[in-house]
Amino acid sequence: MEGIEDELNNFTKAVFIISLSLTYCYYISSRIAKGKLRLLSVLPVISIFVIFPLMSFSSFYLQCNSALCIVWLANFKLVLFAFGKDDNISINPSIPLLDFILVIVFPIKIKESRPTSNSTSSRKCAFKLLDFAYALLWSISVHLRVLYKQHVPSMNPIVVHILYFSRIFFGLQIEFASFAALSKLLTGKELEPQFKNPLLPTSLGNFWSKRWNLMFSKSLKSAIHEPTRSLFTPILGRRLAIHPAILATFVVSGLMHEVMSFYVGRTWPTWELTWFFIIHGLYVTIEVEIKKKASKCGWKLHPIISTPLTVGFVMSTAIWLAYAEPIHCLADVREIEEYVALVDYVKHRLRNAPN
Incomplete structure (x- = not known):
């Protein structure tokens, strides 16, 4: 339980550092002309983001997601921002600071505002049902992996790889849908599909x-x-x-x-x-x-x-x-262990919550 509490504190600090760094890019770097000078101005932020997962987290999920969203996606978008190659994060009077931060950090793109049609609404309903189905399939693959480890002393590598493939395939889509839902809640804007x-x-x-x-x-x-x-x-x-x-x-x-x-x-x-x-x-x-x-x-x-x-x-x-390399470094084992620990942590907090 203490480990989860520590990681939550680390996560809070990380959110503050990322927000502060991108606020600097929004107010300072954006005032510099596009090109090499603006790139020089964002290089300190890129450097901070590169070492970020190494210094901040011990959790598999937070290491993986910070590497994915901060080291890769955010740094790529900052380079594009430096050269003015991404319209979604171009600084102009119409883009608020919060939108700028979310678009750089999360795998999202704000959609150009268009009137919503009935067909669009039906597609949204279908996407929600699909997300629910993916969440169910991801949960089944996790539980199969737990049961397989408990009841089979020597696990077949092919089965381990197939279960890991299914968890990544369905889990990534659910995770990105969660990022999109949070972004939409905070910005109130429509987003382009991620898959x-x-x-x-x-x-x-x-x-x-x-x-x-x-x-x-x-x-x-x-x-x-x-x-x-x-x-x-x-x-x-x-x-x-x-x-x-x-x-x-x-x-x-x-x-x-x-x-x-x-x-x-x-x-x-x-x-x-x-x-x-x-x-x-x-x-x-x-x-x-x-x-x-x-x-x-x-x-x-x-x-x-x-x-x-x-x-x-x-x-x-x-x-x-x-998936050979992640499995070799026991990423799949750490993933399952953290999932089980998180479920136990939530149950513990609910049991001890004041009535």
């Missing part, structure tokens, strides 16, 4: 760019893909320049996942995560060329075939490579 039916991709490129973790995809596109494509366009031409841009994007994504793994496990990378993203990047570049040639012939693979192939490829490569 779009990731179980229904028509291709690997469709999965990564249109369905899975869209906020990170957009930040990678603005920070890595577009500059790389512009760099190679004079050499290869606009059409072929897309290939080094895709590869660079996937390599950077892999390296950032390695960084996250380091923050959580405090061990040097074994590079399985990077190879997972390199393989996917190579397949997406091949897919782009095949699609171009197929479209000229009027040929298109039906979703009833392409969707299971894509989902199967993502799942099998993730189980093989993406």
Whole structure:
């Protein structure tokens, strides 16, 4: 119980430091012209954010989320802010300080205000039902992992990887939906979707760019893909320049996942995560060329075939490579232990609450 109380205190301090740092960016850095000088002004904040998970938390959940949202997402957005490449965090009289902080820290993007239609309302209801289903599936996968550990002395590595895959797949969507709900409550503004039916991709490129973790995809596109494509366009031409841009994007994504793994496990990378993203990047570049040639012939693979192939490829490569490193450093064990400890803590507080 004391450990959880300490982490809650650390979390409160972290919120204060992050808010103070981004308030400085809002009032001071934004007054500096876009470009290298503004980047220099935000470098101290980026430096603080880089060491943040190492200094602040011992909890797996807080280490993982601070690495994901602060070290990766917030720092990428601060670089984009320095060069004026992200309209959602451009400083102008219409963006309040709270919106600026939330958009940088959380995987959210404020939607341009449009009138709400009946179809939009029905989609929101469907999304809520989907979130509930994902929460139920995540809870089932957690309990299966607990029961499996309790009743099976020697756990099959494949089963462990599959259960970890399901917890990450469903848990990340629920977690991001919680961030979005909190942001919407605080700002009162509509947000763009963070995921779009990731179980229904028509291709690997469709999965990564249109369905899975869209906020990170957009930040990678603005920070890595577009500059790389512009760099190679004079050499290869606009059409072929897309290939080094895709590869660079996937390599950077892999390296950032390695960084996250380091923050959580405090061990040097074994590079399985990077190879997972390199393989996917190579397949997406091949897919782009095949699609171009197929479209000229009027040929298109039906979703009833392409969707299971894509989902199967993502799942099998993730189980093989993406989750080997986190499981090796016992991230999955720490996750379950903290979940159980948190449930016990909440039960204890409810039992001892004054009537």
